[in-house]
Amino acid sequence: MSATPPARRATTLPGLAAMKAADEKIVMVTAYDYPSALAAEAAGVDVVLVGDSGAMTVLGHSSTVGVTVAEMLVLAGAVRRGLSTPLLVVDLPFGSYETSDEQAVATAVRFVKEAGADAVKLEGGGAMSVSRVRAIIAAGIPVMGHVGLTPQTATALGGYRAQGRTAVAARRIAQEARALEEAGCFSIVLEAVPSEVADAIMPWLGAVVIGIGAGPGTDGQVLVFHDLLGMSSGGSARFVKTYADLGAQMADGVRRYADDVRAGTYPGPEHCYPIEPAELAAFLADPTRDAPAE
Numbered sequence: 001m002s003a004t005p006p007a008r009r010a011t012t013l014p015g016l017a018a019m020k021a022a023d024e025k026i027v028m029v030t031a032y033d034y035p036s037a038l039a040a041e042a043a044g045v046d047v048v049l050v051g052d053s054g055a056m057t058v059l060g061h062s063s064t065v066g067v068t069v070a071e072m073l074v075l076a077g078a079v080r081r082g083l084s085t086p087l088l089v090v091d092l093p094f095g096s097y098e099t100s101d102e103q104a105v106a107t108a109v110r111f112v113k114e115a116g117a118d119a120v121k122l123e124g125g126g127a128m129s130v131s132r133v134r135a136i137i138a139a140g141i142p143v144m145g146h147v148g149l150t151p152q153t154a155t156a157l158g159g160y161r162a163q164g165r166t167a168v169a170a171r172r173i174a175q176e177a178r179a180l181e182e183a184g185c186f187s188i189v190l191e192a193v194p195s196e197v198a199d200a201i202m203p204w205l206g207a208v209v210i211g212i213g214a215g216p217g218t219d220g221q222v223l224v225f226h227d228l229l230g231m232s233s234g235g236s237a238r239f240v241k242t243y244a245d246l247g248a249q250m251a252d253g254v255r256r257y258a259d260d261v262r263a264g265t266y267p268g269p270e271h272c273y274p275i276e277p278a279e280l281a282a283f284l285a286d287p288t289r290d291a292p293a294e
Ligand SMILES: Nc1nc(=O)c2c([nH]1)NC[C@@H]1CN(c3ccc(C(=O)N[C@@H](CCC(=O)O)C(=O)O)cc3)CN21
Pocket: 053, 056, 057, 064, 149, 151, 159, 160, 161, 162, 192, 213, 224, 226, 227, 232, 236, 237, 238, 239
């Protein structure tokens, strides 16, 4: 009899495929630093995404397009140090893969070598994205696709709004997802599409489909860490469900600390260091006498 529970096994690509085959829901969450990674690890999620949404949630940008490869490497490295079991996927930021297949491979390699990513994710299912996916996979790095609402090109899509709401638009998303799967994506994120559209596409896809605002019929779900914990500023998307109110709790904690400092009730005796009475008496006898050189 063992007192400790068996160690959870690390998520693998075949493991995710097996979960899909067994109809076991896959849990994915974003993380951007060491503490959010520790929370994801402790919660036992299957996949962690260092999303370019970090541009907004942790760097304060008003969209995802401004975040750089150097910044994403810092976030991803911190997340890597907090994780041992979930699969770690990192978003390729806007501008780091569009120019050429060579640029895409070079960027993906940096996330694997310098940050310890297990896989990378890139947006879109058109000819450019499909070519980048093939090139990165040929270099030995697994790729997750992303169709529907693709925030890096939101301006061209008319803003952060649901996609696939006409027959033509829904068919285009279905074709893009199929093309990404044919190019070798082990998984595809489907973002902000009517659940009926997602459900109709599902039977055509062998890859693991992770939904966000795509209804309950996908193989798994992903949410942004700050959204589900109530730490996002501003309005949130329709698909967000909040499971905690940490934003308010953080502000309240800092406010109570400020109140204590101003009232003189922090620090208390328990926060102060002791000194031997004899040492203190000797010091107080002549506090400013020259100390011997170190
Ligand atoms: N914190 C955070 N969470 C996210 O999920 C997220 C980001 N940031 N940044 C990039 C994108 C933006 N996201 C969004 C934003 C809004 C909707 C949404 O539901 N929009 C409304 C319309 C709003 C309007 O018309 O202005 C909709 O019904 O489509 C969906 C995804 C998802 N991504």
